[in-house]
């Protein structure tokens with residue numbers, strides 16, 4: 001089951017124990033077990049762990065940040081690339097009672113686990129979750145075509161958290177299917193600071209991160225920043241872009 005001592009990050013370095021302590025303190029005030037979605041999230045984490053999914057889901061505070069972004073822009077449609085066990089999607093769905101989440105997952109076992117976790121969250125949540133099983137490079141072009149043809153409403157927000165080498169392709173397509181004022185977020189773009197280490201420049205994860213940072217920064221369709229995160233998962237960060 002999830003707790004902040006399950007340290008995992010995309011940097012290969014252990015998180016500073018103070019970061020986990022800060023998480024525990026802040027979460028105890030911001031999201032105590034009395035919150036209505038606590039049981040759903042805890043059950044989904046437990047099921048993901050029992051199904052041997054890797055513990056690389058967004059940290060609870062980060063997932064809640066995404067859910068609050070969706071709330072702040074009054075999102076009704078959210079696209080996630082990389083469902084894993086559906087835990088982040090469940091944060092989005094449970095904190096936004098009218099939100100629909102379309103989530104893409106390439107791994108059949110991860111997708112099956114996410115489906116089970118959505119079902120266990122109850123009919124109301126399950127009905128608002130659309131799981132598209134397949135590779136992002138296959139599913140996103142289809143979604144984009146549907147949006148362009150008027151068969152699918154544009155998205156209000158996107159969270160890209162999948163195979164890092166395709167970050168830019170996912171970002172580019174996401175921008176095209178997000179409404180003006182909508183947001184596109186890309187996870188894991190700081191990678192323990194390795195993005196500024198010249199020795200790491202050929203690492204596929206680092207390349208996927210720097211490509212999206214550099215291209216998003218020069219992209220006139222969006223205004224962007226990088227939010228650095230240090231928490232129980234280590235030192236990482238996300239691109240946050242708003243579509244013009």
Ligand code: DHB
Pocket residue numbers: 009010056057058161162187188
């Ligand atoms: C990894 C992937 C992630 O999306 C993440 O948030 C942390 C780690 C990984 O593949 O190692």
Ligand code: MG
Pocket residue numbers: 056057058161187188
């Ligand atoms: Mg991630």
